């Protein structure tokens with residue numbers, strides 16, 4: 015087994031705290047395997063922007079490219095105007111490293127409480143994965159405004175969708191669906207209103223689907239999909255959707271599967287031409303930063319996804335199992351960030 | 364009291380069935396008041412399109428303008444390609460009649476089952492209203508595609524937002540919040556990514572808010588808002604948001620407040636320069652059409668909104684109370700479309 019050359023972006027707020035626990039678990043699970051984990055931290059985030067005005071310098075981006083994989087905590091702080099760090103760091107990373115598969119599993123683990131009346135609406139459990147497109151759609155930053163600040167202001171946002179971009183993520187989603195027992199893929203869009211983008215997605219799913227005759231497909235408008243996420247989430251296996259719809263439904267998915275404190279994600283470049291990046295779905299939660307209150311579970315599960323991505327399937331499964339066991343034992347007990355990291359790491363040693 | 368000159372668009376699928384019950388209730392509640400309800404039906408929908416290729420002829424639109432108010436059932440049928448009737452009838456009606464306030468209340472009534480574990484996540488109940496912008500945003504139809512059907516296809520969708528359009532709906536939402544006991548307004552957008560449109564919305568809420576110093580405001584990104592809709596819906600009072608975000612969150616809102624079978628809506632032109640239109644949030648449900656299985660409650664509650672809009676506040680309240688009593692009595696019993704209409708109408712006679 016090869017060594018792991020990891021770039022770490024702890025970021026802002028609770029980011030550094032949860033990342034520390036993720037690294038603790040990564041060390042624990044790889045210990046004794048002969049693998050050396052070397053990690054380099056980069057200080058992207060609010061502090062750097064406040065001090066220097068820099069978001070993602072080219073030199074840092076180039077260094078990041080030299081790593082196997084990236085672990086990100088969270089970026090964002092009230093001291094920075096909305097959009098600056100998102101459009102200056104998070105989205106440029108996803109775009110520059112061509113993270114076109116934004117993978118977000120939603121699995122309700124035993125012992126975890128859902129806001130849903132699960133026994134009634136999801137008697138067979140919740141276990142699906144959202145493949146969110148990560149490099150196109152309304153996220154391209156292709157908007158503007160004229161007569162800004164006047165009574166005649168017009169502001170636009172352009173969703174850009176290409177056959178190239180849609181096809182590669184749809185093919186990835188089909189392959190993931192094919193590898194799962196249920197082999198079911200749902201396209202979520204709004205093709206009755208966003209007809210141009212919607213029909214591109216729809217045609218692409220139909221055409222790529224011919225390569226995967228054993229995968230059953232379904233379609234839901236995004237509004238209807240959110241209803242089913244609340245009333246019958248068990249129907250979903252793999253969902254493929256655009257960048258903005260994916261942003262929205264993965265937060266609902268996280269909520270129903272036990273909360274944003276547990277939701278992991280991977281920003282994946284399946285070609286391997288640039289490092290993939292793993293991060294909890296939650297934000298930097300500045301209100302609880304530095305208090306040891308943040309739940310590092312989402313970051314630890316992101317580390318499991320990272321291991322899976324590196325082909326270290328056994329270790330990924332061991333981390334997941336350790337988290338599952340910890341959640342079952344934890345119940346509603348409140349433990350500190352490091353206590354949770356320790357508990358999971360202990361199970362791996 | 365003046366007479367009610369109503370245009371009715373029964374539409375497709377279950378539309379005619381539920382509209383019939385809505386009219387039954389309208390007759391019942393106005394009976395004895397000296398008001399004459401005259402209604403004219405127009406056959407817009409799939410059948411007309413299949414027969415003539417027409418969606419919304421100018422002549423029909425002109426006739427609709429001559430009415431006080433419009434009641435719509437549902438439009439849509441599998442025989443018509445996706446987008447044709449939406450972009451040919453539903454959205455042109457909202458745009459031409461300048462329905463800039465798309466009003467969608469979400470109230471969990473006693474006896475109604477929610478998919479949420481309500482006792483845990485909404486102990487104080489669910490009672491909020493979404494003011495969805497109805498004439499702008501990604502719904503303007505300002506998209507296109509080039510190299511369509513090739514490997515080089517590019518499809519765009521443009522969200523168009525104006526200060527004029529945002530300001531008028533924001534002001535309406537503030538006024539609604541001011542008239543409610545909690546006086547709380549939440550703006551839902553995604554201004555960290557859709558910075559141009561988002562900042563227009565944000566600035567507008569700040570500026571218009573100065574006219575409503577007694578209304579407290581909050582902001583949620585759309586993804587976070589969906590989490591709170593699942594985990595803490597009681598926090599919301601009035602929500603104001605754009606056309607697409609509003610489409611999505613009102614379906615979640617409907618789901619958590621007991622289902623799309625109960626969700627009413629108003630497409631309102633507050634200036635009175637064109638008739639407002641009331642419709643259930645649900646679609647035409649072709650799979651159960653003609654079987655007397657559809658729940659007309661959403662249409663009946665839309666009739667209550669229609670009455671409220673016409674200033675007939677007492678009658679609106681009586682319809683709502685009759686529905687509430689019926690829902691409490693109904694429990695999980697399955698009744699036919701007309702049985703529900705009869706039961707509500709009987710309570711009003």
Ligand SMILES: CC(C)[C@H](C(=O)O)[C@@H](O)C(=O)O
Pocket residue numbers: 100104105261295555556586
């Ligand atoms: C912070 C923001 C830019 C980001 C997004 O919208 O993608 C976040 O919400 C997420 O889901 O990862």
Ligand SMILES: CC(C)[C@H](C(=O)O)[C@@H](O)C(=O)O
Pocket residue numbers: 206207237449453454610644
């Ligand atoms: C049918 C469709 C055009 C419509 C919309 O997206 O507005 C519907 O979903 C609604 O919410 O009224």
